[in-house]
Amino acid sequence: MMKKFLFRAEAVNLTPTVYDTSDISTIRGGGFYLLNRVGMLAQHTNWKQHLITEGASSAVFAIETNDPNDIRQQLLKFLYNGSQPIKEMMFIVEYIEETNSFPEDMARLMGKVRYAQMQSPSIRIFPETLKAESGMDFDELNRVLPAHQWDSGKEKNLSSFTYSRREQGKPLRQEIYKNVLGSNIDGYEFTNDLESLSKDSSQGNLDGKIAYIYIDGNKFGALQRSFSKAELGQYDNTLHTLKKLFLQAIINLVKDRPSFINKQKEVRLETLLWGGDEIKLIVPAWLGWEVASLFYQVVAKQNPLAPEHTPGGVINRELTYAMGLVFSHHKNPIRNIDTVAGMLVDAVKSGLKNDPGNKPEYYKCTGNRMHYMVLESLETMPSSYDLFAKEYYRTVCGDLVLTSSEMDELKTFAANLKSGISRSWLHEIARSWALGSQVKYTNNLQRALDISPLSKKDKLGLSQEIQTITGTTIQDGIVQSSPPGKGYRWLQVAELWDYLL
Secondary structure, three states: OOEEEEEEEEEEEEHOOOOOOOOOOHHHHHHHHHHHHHHHHHHOOOHHEEEEOOOEEEEEEEEEOHHOOOOOOOHHHHHHOOOOOOOOOEEEEEEEEEEEOOOHHHHHHHHHHHHHHHOOOOOOOOHHHHHOOOOOOEEEOOOOOOOOOOEEEOOEEEEEHHHHHHHHHHHHHHHHHHHHHHHHHOOOOOOOOHHHHHOOHHHHHHHHHEEEEEOOOOOOHHHHHHHOOOHHHHHHHHHHHHHHHHHHHHHHHHHHHHHHHHHEEEEEEEEEEEEOOOOEEEEEHHHHHHHHHHHHHHHHHOOOOOOOOEEEEOOOOOEEEEEEEEEEEEOOOHHHHHHHHHHHHHHHHHHHHHOOOOOHHOOOOHHOOEEEEOOOOOOOOOOHHHHHHHOOOOOOOHHOOOEEHHHHHHHHHHHHHHHHHHHHHHHHHHHHHHHOHHHHOOOOOHHHEEEEEEOOOHHHHHHHHHHHOOOOOEEOOEOOOOEEEEEHHOOOOOOOHHHHH
């Protein structure tokens, strides 16, 4: 009699196979290759009917068989082969016999995969990988492997591993977009490097700058561990629909924003991760805030999962997302930017964990939160975001978190300030608050309001908005000497001025 087994197929060891370089095309190519192999496995006619769930680089199947090891070998053979296999990539397939407790089975299966990963080599090395071609030195993007061929586009010596990822990444990205949107992709072509994505002399201070957006679901792992098979299917459909709607919203925005397309008629969009509950994408700096806000607009329309009934009561289960948004020059090494974005997301999640509210991560109005960072030149964050916030903003990082509604409020505030207070005075106000000088802060803000070109009515409206956003007390047009409760908002508006407007 055949038995029922759960199989988990997963791409592993991403550091040496995807993030071994700062070259954006190589990172994209490696990530999309893994996504494509797992996706093709999940949709293959032999396995699609058995699919339970599919993530960014993993898939789980329920299969009835007498020989689970043979099934395992078939899955591995598919993953490691293909029309243009990249043999250095690494996959693991493990299985367990199914019981009556699906959550426990999934936990045991994950544990078996992780144990197998720890016992396996972290990299795959082949004799031809270590042998350089005659007259060539080393891979100029990887900086470790010997070089095997000349890349005319990069004008550099590359290893076959790096070259394969770069070349396959271009068509794979287009293919994945088409798989998500079908014919609605409108035949768009996309930029293949960060310079063509970010260079636009008409954008002033933002010419050559990018916005790196990292999105990660809150407590999705905990949710998945508690799901039944049916709930896991609903969860997968919810995520797939969300990503489709978000990508479609971006394409719609492309049609409305001419600056989203460069002189070569390419869309200024780079996607590094598009699967599971994580998304990493890059857009021009002048569109970063709008695209980040657009994601939360799409999430706001997403249907919640069925609530969970526990002995302690009913738990709401809306899917919410942490975001890290980094503004930087396109020449800043992408791994630096990715590290900073990860710190920002971790700071959001830590804040949710320590929030005294009743599971704020399961409510859209409280769980959808973001932190941002503006990196100048090629700098990176020297320490944790918590320490940075205390030193730079003179407050804890929890105060700096922005919900989706606060993102919109900050943008509106900047627009209203532009019409009422000059940028030079804005910086004087922010600087005096940052230096802790209450007298200078009060005097600078009072002077800026006194010389404002706004009408008396509009000036009153702006004063009320300043009170709401910064916590500064203003009575009958007179700035009071009491310290502003949220004076750090001045710093945020000052550093985000170009990006918001």
